[in-house]
Amino acid sequence: MDLTSSQREILNTLVNGYEETESPMPATEIAEVCDRHVGTIRNLMQMMKSLGLVEGVPGSEGGYVPTDAAFEALDRDPVDGGEGETLGLAHDYDRVDVAVESIDFTNVHHPEKCRATVTFRESVTRFSVGDPVIVGPTPNSGLVITGQVEATDEGRNVLHLDVKRMEAPLEP
Numbered sequence: 779m780d781l782t783s784s785q786r787e788i789l790n791t792l793v794n795g796y797e798e799t800e801s802p803m804p805a806t807e808i809a810e811v812c813d814r815h816v817g818t819i820r821n822l823m824q825m826m827k828s829l830g831l832v833e834g835v836p837g838s839e840g841g842y843v844p845t846d847a848a849f850e851a852l853d854r855d856p857v858d859g860g861e862g863e864t865l866g867l868a869h870d871y872d873r874v875d876v877a878v879e880s881i882d883f884t885n886v887h888h889p890e891k892c893r894a895t896v897t898f899r900e901s902v903t904r905f906s907v908g909d910p911v912i913v914g915p916t917p918n919s920g921l922v923i924t925g926q927v928e929a930t931d932e933g934r935n936v937l938h939l940d941v942k943r944m945e946a947p948l949e950p
Contacts, residue, residue: 779829779847779850779851781851783933784933785822785826786852786933786934787812787932787933788808788812788814788819788822788823788826789826789831789832789844789848789851789852790852790901790932790933790934790935791803791808791811791812791901792808792832792842792843792844792848793844793848793849793852793854794899794900794901794935795807795808795811796843796844797899797900798900801839801841802835802839802840802841802842802843803841803842803843804840804841804842805819805820805823805841805842807841808823808842811901811903823842826848829847830845830847831844831845831847831848831851832844832845833845852934854879854899865877865878865913865914865915865916865917866912866913866914866915867911867912867913868911868912869904869905869909869911876898876899876900877898877899877900878896878897878898878899878913879897879898879899879935880895880896880897881895881896881897881913881916881923882894882895882897883895883941892940892941892944893928893938893939893940893941894913894923894925894938894939894941895937895938895939896913896923896937897934897935897936898935898936900935901932901935902930902931902932902935902936902937903930903932905927905930905937906927906930907927907928907929907930908926908927909926909927910924910925910926910927911924911925911926911927911937911939912924913925913939915946919946920946920947921944921945921946922944922945922946923939923941923943923944924941924942924943924944925939925940925941925942925943926939926940926942927939928940
């Protein structure tokens with residue numbers, strides 16, 4: 779399904795919020811996170827409801843919840859109970875545990891041009907271009923990546939990193 783960048787950002791915000799709280803996310807919260815007018819969010823949610831991407835939950839504790847189709851549209855797998863494989867990430871000298879969907883590398887054969895695309899299961903709004911980050915160690919290989927944020931894609935929960943260093947322990 780082809781979504782606009784705005785639709786993708788809003789749907790990602792809903793999915794992220796839902797995975798964090800496991801409860802419906804009100805349009806006012808989505809609007810605040812996405813820096814959009816609440817009326818715009820409600821209109822987009824009606825359109826997404828007609829596409830089967832979201833369901834509305836009425837009442838004072840209501841809001842919107844993503845459907846399985848929303849996860850498919852975002853190329854994400856629903857995580858039971860909001861749990862998933864987490865990696866350590868150092869940002870602003872603080873270590874936090876974040877759920878990482880994938881890490882893809884480009885130009886690994888050329889050390890000065892090595893780049894990584896890190897896709898998260900949560901918002902990347904706290905990151906800015908130029909921020910130094912450390913990601914890892916990964917669960918299977920123990921890979922640790924040190925780099926600098928070159929770009930963010932908030933609609934896709936992606937950081938593009940200029941990789942300065944990669945390390946993985948040698949297996950005996």
